[in-house]
Amino acid sequence: MSLFRSATGVLCLTRSINVAGGVQPRRHIKRWVSPTLRELAHRVQKQGPQKPEPRSGFIEWNYRSELFAFGKRLNEEFQLPLLQTAFMQSTYAHQEQERQRKLGIAEADLQRGDNSELIAKGAHIAKAYVEAYLRYALPKVPEIGHREITTYLLSNESLAHVSLHLGTKDLILSTEYPPSEETLAKTLQAIIGALADSNGVERAFLFVRDFICTQLNQKDLLEIWTPEQPMQLLSDVCKQRNLGEPEPRLLADCGKNTVLAAYNVGIYADRKLLGKGFGENVQQATETAAIDALQALFDMHDSRRPFDFRVQLEAQHVRLG
Template sequence: MFSYTRFNVVYFLVKDSHSMQRSLRTRWEQGYLKDLYHRRVLCGAEPLIHRSAYPNWNYDTEIFAFSHRIGSPETSGNCIIKALTDKSFYARADVVENTVGAQPNEECCEDNSELIEKGFVVVLLTGYLRYALPAAPEEMIEAIAKKLTSEVALSQIAKSLGFKHIIRTAEFPPNSTSLANSFKALLAVINRKRAEALAMNTVLPRILDVDFIEVLSLKDPLGVVIDICHSEGIEEVEPRILHSAGVTTAEPIYLVGIFGDGKLIGKGPGETVGVAVHMAAWNTLLKKWQLTDEFVIPLGSRVHDIRLQDFQSPNYYLKEKCSTDKILEQICLLVCTMAVGIPFRKRLRHKFSRGSIHRRDLHRMLKPKPFTVS
């Protein structure tokens, strides 16, 4: 008959330590750990802490590394600090009291208010877009440049370059406005060629994510196509249905083509005839402006060989070829934010029942149920 000795018990514990550790917990420890977990949920996430609160932090060293990261090591550290300093920084209580963790630079007590206006990122991008898109109207070029240099886009670029912990503002984490303004000010303090290279390597590649149909809003795309075709000598322009399927079903599809003097110049699909005409008109415009899927954007080393100062004169405007009632400025949509309700904190004492979406089973995954889906 087999007898359990001390050696056998230790062997089984080592062999299956994961399952045995769960069973060896005392009764009071289980409730204690659950209570800690509930308190953690009630407290919420920990607030973000600046990197300077941790040891091994040297602001001058960070600025030195940042100057090499942006490709401008010859730029003075005080100039970079000035570009990274928002005017709200000097209103902070720790800066006013000159505490140790505030890290105010006594040699640089200025902000980037004047440098923001000197940032030439918009002028740089418009010149490049006029070179890359010679057939596009000025409205399209300005819309693309506005999209690439928006506050959200520049703040994302600034975060990727490491602005988050070296920028000096009153708030932390810094907001999008402070990050975007610091990026513009940085281009004004570094060398002109270095600034152009930095903008071209960080801002310009985001043009691949731009939807040319959504970036420019037109009130009547078909009317714009007709006016442009008339200016090119095409007299008769009309849309025609090329194909249709599932007309009597819940998901119909139409394919509409735009014909100019009997020749197909553009086509587009849609769930209704009106939507298909709209998409076909936009497809025709993108073909005329050479913005189709076959368009190749010059990037990389080819960008640095372009003389952007030769492309400062604007292209033609749509208002010169079309009537003003067919052109519509960009409309600011009302963005609806999701409202998060306040949880019933008193109900957390039920130890998170099996049907709660906050429960995390340690042994197996819970099978999704209809009432657990929010």
């Protein structure tokens, strides 16, 4: 039971009942709590957002345990010294050497390896396997298309996306935090190199397939690679496959001489319709139709058979040389 003053200035009696049926006094927030919280919020707003801090600064951080757990999460068996080297950026290694020199540590103890060699090895393995996988999965696509898709899969943006979601952000030994997109990408390449040295190149191939090639899943290949001169490329492909010379034909149009004009163009070769497209003018509709025809000839349509990410390409099919 407790007293409080109402809006009219009359003292009122209140009581609160607990589950057991007894009467307990109602607890009130102390008068100093609200101004204190407002002051703390004001100080935080004045100082700006808190800078991100690495997990290594936490008391319970155990780097060796984190490296071991990283390999187990990926279901891979790494040699811990190699895995640690994969996360060691050259800038961090140089910084540690300078710090130890200032502390007077012997020169023989300053040898800290960075991940430069592992990055080069991992990048070579990833590029070789991605190219082999694309030759298997997209056999009708020309070499120029394979190069564009390979560039997309091995770009810093794509590799950094994979690296970040594998949990490398807090394991990277670098002078910057959070690590940049380039650092994340190079670390993933170094991990591939460390895996090849730990378990063989075949295991590294499977890693590339499972984590890099799978970025093509449910992707529109036309967004990754769009031919710059579709009619010229279509003409070359038709000549190679003996399909005849492609010929664009106007199928329909509406709204001529207006801002809402639309044209429907079809491309034929040897009296067979290869593709059709729409556009605001005949030239744009022709290019759209040529791209549609190329998608059909290269088997790049959205309705194509999904990528097979269970295939295991043998080493002789991957050009490592």
